[in-house]
Amino acid sequence: MCPRKGAASSGGRIEFNWHNEDGCIVKSVLPVLTVVLAILGIWLLAVIPMNMHLVADQAQRDGVIVVPDEPAARQAFSGVGLTWHNPDLVPLAYNFVRPRLPSPQQVAGEMYETIFTKSITSKRSLVYHGWVTLAPTLLGFLIGTGLGVLLAVGIVYSRVMDRSVMPWAIVSQTIPILALAPMVIVVLGSVGIQGLFPKSLIAAYLSFFPVVVGMVKGLRSPSQMQLDLLRTYHASNTQGFWALRLPASLPYFFTSLKVGISASLVGTIVAELPTGARAGFGARMLVGDQYGQPLVSWAALFAAALTAAALVGLFNAIERITLRRMGMAAV
């Protein structure tokens, strides 16, 4: 089977893998395409009833005869019922200016326009907003990962730290800290800290604990036999770390990296959402919502999804190359 089995992978999460050694990518293309097409189909069908009331109101203003012709009477109908009475309005539902649910081609068009046709310094360019979100994500992710690895090394080599910090590291993962991201931004903003740093702080925090937990597991993964072998070589603790523990921890490290980077990105976006940020994916999602430009929201949502996918895909590729070079089976 294609994706890794969840229970076995560290962190207990199933991650998505595009491909596998056994040519899985080829075997999965058709099923994946089918599922994606099915989702698109449901979306396309849903567009009609979701927008029908708005479309009917607009059509009546434009002088088209709508059944029933009283707006109040139309409210009694469901979206499907209204469509049944006004089949000729269906094409309008797909090109409505301010839809409740935009059609896929509208979102794609908006994304194309804001990614490719705007200059990347423009406030309307999604590339610009993407970078505003991506920069703190990457910075925070680097900080969080670095500190996480350091703490993990400390935990593995110090009994006191293991006993006192590790339980809290595990518990902290069950706390919905992400929900507080906007507040952290505002608190830091009120003391004059703005820009890259507050968002990076949240991204760092969110990637920190998965890395700690994963790396502790990884650094402890060598068996007693392997550790004993190094002792018979008269290897020092430092040598043991560089020659055995660190290389052995790499598969765990990559797994936590992938968990961490998507957590970081989600954190930055949530941090941007209700804080009055003017730029970034989160800000775009909210602006589109508040100023009646649903297309802007949807385009930002999909762009954020693509960014997350690209980042995880990038780490997947690095993982495969590294592990193959090191002679470990690319799991």
Place this chain on the structure above:
Amino acid sequence: MIYVILGVMIWAAGWVLNVQLANGLSSEQTSVKIAIPAIFGLTIVIVWELMVRGFEVNPVILPAPSSVLERLFGEGPILWADFQQTVLKGALIGYVVGTVAAFVVAIVADRSDFMTRGILPVGSFMAALPIVGTAPILVKWLGSDWESKAAVVALMVFFPILVNAVAGLKDTNSMQRDLMRTYAAGYWATLFKLRLPSAMPFIFNGLKIGTTLALIGAIVAEFFGSPTVGMGFRISTSFGQLALDMVWAEIVIAALAGSAFYGAMTWLEKKVTFWHPSQR
């Protein structure tokens, strides 16, 4: 200044105590294993309190733990109402809806290998996406009461549980399935007696990931519109009034609720998957 010195001393004392305990003879006892992190946590809270007093930190930036505690006990009815609105209505209902939907889709998809191979990559891809970003849209569609929060939560927990359930349902070997066939067990008997039980370790993985997501979804969605009750609503309005001790009190509640929810799932997992090697 005296507070700061006292804080440093307490920190040092706590650390020395923990070093003694961790390297001592009784360090493998359960009571000591619990005591060490407890001492660590307590030291942090005390040092926090002393530092806030010592440096006279503005309570708008960081309130002292004592004032947070005061709020926790003083504002009981408000906190309880918020808890009901956000956790019991928004998070829990959404969690149940998302879980049931994921189970139904997983069992339907499981009937065909083709569907499974399609749903697994797409589902695990979706699980890595910032689904919480749909909160503004869903609040607009479903109104500002708990229904929209439950919808956000259901959408967020759906994919991790779906992927784990689909992967878990595949986790039987042909020997086990053949045995069921020799018993003349049909599809449903095999599903309930063999495949679902053996999928449980996977499913609980998804359920546990979902607990944290559920609370996050319910709280974040309230930032985009809510009735005048709810943890997310309270956090953002208390913040507007610069009542940071109230914000922290809600954080404590959220943390406790999150840990309790997770703990409950772990307990349930132990009961259901008692046969699994990791539980023995």
